Amino acid sequence: MKNSLNYKEIKSILFVCMGNICRSPTAEAIFRHKAKQANLNLSLDSAGTLGAHAREKPDHRAIKVGNDKGYSFDGIKARKVIEKDFSQFDLILAMDEDNVRNLKKVARPEYHHKIMLFLDFIEGIEEREVPDPYYGGAGGFRYVVELIEAASDSLVGKLVESRTVNS
Incomplete structure (x- = not known):
């Protein structure tokens, strides 16, 4: 991870893609499971x-x-990012660079540091973006799950470690 996040202070995370029907709800479902x-x-x-x-x-x-x-x-329904999200969430994880750019266009500058690529949490891989599987077949959806699982495992590990090191 290239930045200096204080993982101990992260209590809320928003996952963002373009339409909120493929990648970001998958990230929410997987991360919810792994965090629990x-x-x-x-x-x-x-x-x-x-x-x-x-x-x-x-x-x-x-x-x-x-x-x-x-x-x-269960309980996941698509919605559009709203202004309140930028103050409400500690971390806003975008699935690709277009999402990062679009989020930074609507977020006030003081919230830009919260917006990151989700795959930046996986060290040692070339892939930086979760590809949109919408126009492809089941293989694309399986690949998205694999990428999101890896990023989730890494971030959950960092969050757990931060809470046990100096607690």
């Missing part, structure tokens, strides 16, 4: 930079691939 397993009490949500799918359930292919691996999408 690690006994982390965090406020988690997902949203999109566009509101075209507002109030819709996640894509059925994302749900299928996630459910097959034991992740629950």
Whole structure:
């Protein structure tokens, strides 16, 4: 990780993609599962930079691939990022560079430090963006799950470590 986050202070995370029906709800479902397993009490949500799918359930292919691996999408519905999200969440994790740019366009400058790429938490991989699987097949959704699992494992590990080191 290239920045100097204070992991101990992170209590809320927002996952963001474009439409909030594939990547970010998958990230929310996976991270929720892994955080619960690690006994982390965090406020988690997902949203999109566009509101075209507002109030819709996640894509059925994302749900299928996630459910097959034991992740629950219960209660997750698409919504658009709102101004309050930037003050409410400690960390805003975008799935790709376009999302980062779009978020920084609408966020006040004092919140820009909270906006990061989710895959930046995985060390030693070339991939920096979670690819949008919407126009592809099931293989794309499985790859998204693999990337999100790796980033989630890394971030959950850092959060757990921060809470046990100086507690």
